[in-house]
Amino acid sequence: MECQKKYGGLFKMYFGFAPPFLVIVNAKHMEYVLGSTKLLEKSRDYRFLHNWLGKGLLTSGSVKWRKQRKILTPTFHFQILEQFVEIFDEYSGILIKKLETEVGKKSVDIYPYVTLCSLDVICATSMGTKVNAQDKSESEYVNSVKAMSRIIMDRSLSLIKMFDFLYCFTNDYREENHALKVLHGYTKAVIKSRKQELMKASGISDSPSEIEDDLGRKKRKTFIDLLLQYNKDGQPISEEEIREEVDTFMFEGHDTTAGAMTFALYSLSKNPDIQEKVVEELRSIFGDDKDRPVTLSDLQEMKYLEAVIKETLRLYPSVPFYSRDVHEDFEYEGTTVPKGTSLLLFVFGLHRDPDTFPDPERFDPERFSQENLRGRSPYAYVPFSAGPRNCIGQKYAMMEMKSLVSKVLRNYELLEVPGHKLLLSPETILKSLSGFHVQLRKRKF
Known part of the structure; x- marks a missing residue:
């Protein structure tokens, strides 16, 4: 942010002996890069994700990405997302019960509660399985997700850990191997189980169909089910590719939404007038019934809450920066950007540009x-x-965020903790080292 103020919307930044980053903090330049069909290669720093995610949608090169994006886009169709609303509501309900123990206390850090709820949701929607993260916060799977998120960020900033030949002598290397064994083992086991269920339901060994419950009703499809059923020109997706995409969805759809929802709740505690406007909108939708399950129609009516979430993501984007590598020279406004350059897209700074957003901190x-x-x-x-x-999952994310935030506000009033300030830190996603402390009070809805 200091460099942006000093040098403007385009500058070079050096990190040790590595090639410099060209930092972009300008909407015009951002449009050129993000809108390009040639600048699609993620930067070398994404390699630290490969052990966990392989070459899934987030980390793959442009050739494989085009193929995978075409396959995955139908799995985020609105009709498929609609069936997840019930899951969002179910696990948000568990969150409400967990928060009851914190009502009336001077301060509670809500982030651990929200992130465990988000992990429950992502496991249910992507894999059709229950990890019961909110009840078993110390489970091996939950801890492995946390460990990998920390290790990935540490490797990108450590002069020792960023080099594979040195990293293999560290404790993090051993911790990563254990975490990957848990994560990949769990995902592979679920894929195998879902595949067997689909085969059994279809009665045809090579053509999986629908899964039905004991009453003959079709069960809701999960991300894994849709990928297992994909078959074009006799070419299904391999189990390893399915594993990569499910793990990618777990990574991208868990911490990112948890962070955004927590920042939203914290921001509402700091702005009681805005919180009251959201509650008024919710009363117009639900009346005085704080327990009625949310529906897709309800979510679509939450226009002001959607604006609140968008403003939250302006001030606190879950991914504060991302980067691309230049694989061939290109000309831009009379200047040659050489092959090998890394472009750092500084979203956090872009969203706080006073020319676009007057009084940007408000x-x-x-x-x-x-x-x-x-x-x-x-x-x-x-x-x-x-x-x-x-982001292929942005509609999914918005639906989940609306569902959870609205559920919390229908049950609790969020109050500011005097003196508490956020200490922002980009730990894979944007977080606060000082936590997200609020006070909770039962709401008379």
Whole structure:
């Protein structure tokens, strides 16, 4: 942020002996990079994800990415996402019960509660399985996800751990191997189980169909089911490719949404007038019934809450920066950007540009009213990236965030903890080293 203030929206930054990053903090330049069909290669720093995610949608090169994106896009169709609303509501209900023990206390860090709820949701929707993270927060699977998220960030910043030949002598290397054994073992076991269920349901060994429950009703399809059923020109997706995509979905759809939901709840505790507007909208939808399960129609009516979430992602984008590698020279406005350059897209700084967002530190959902959106570049606000490699799960994420945040606000009033300040840190995703402390009070809905 200091460099942005000093040098503007485009500057080079050096990290040790590595080639420099060209840092982009300008909507016009951002549009050129994100809108390009040539600048699709993720930077070398994404290699630290390969042991866990392989070459899934997030980390794959442009050739494989195009193939995988085409396969995966139908799995995020709105009709498929609709069946997940019940899951969002179910696990949000468990969260509400867990938070009851914190009502009336002077301070509670809500992040651990929200992230475990998000982990429950992602396991249920992507794998059709229950890890009961909210009840078993110290489970081996939950701890392995936490360990991998920490190790990936540590490797990108450590002069020793970033080199494979030195990293193999560290404790993190041994911890990563154990975590990967747990994570990959779990995913592979679920894939095998779901495949057997689908085969049994179809009665045809090479053509999996629908899974039915004991009453003959079709069970909701999960991410794994849809990938297992994919078959084009006699070419199904391999089990290893399915594992890569499911693990990618676990990684991208767990911490990112948990962080955004927690930042939203924290921001509402700091802005009681905005919180009350959201509650008024919820009362217009649910009346005085704080227990009625949320529906897709309800989520679609939460216009102001959606603006609140968008403003949260402006100030606190889950992924504060991402990067691309230049694999061939290209000309831009009379300047040659050479092959080998890494482009660092600084989203956090972009979203706090006072020319686009006046008084940028102020939390104001009205920035996303139809009137205020007119004339603003779509590349001035990119929490889900943009262009060809935008986030495939952004509709899923918005539905989950609306469901959880609305459930919390229907049950609890969020109050500010005097003196508590966020200490922002990009640990794979944007987090706060000081936690997210609020006070909870039962709401008379």
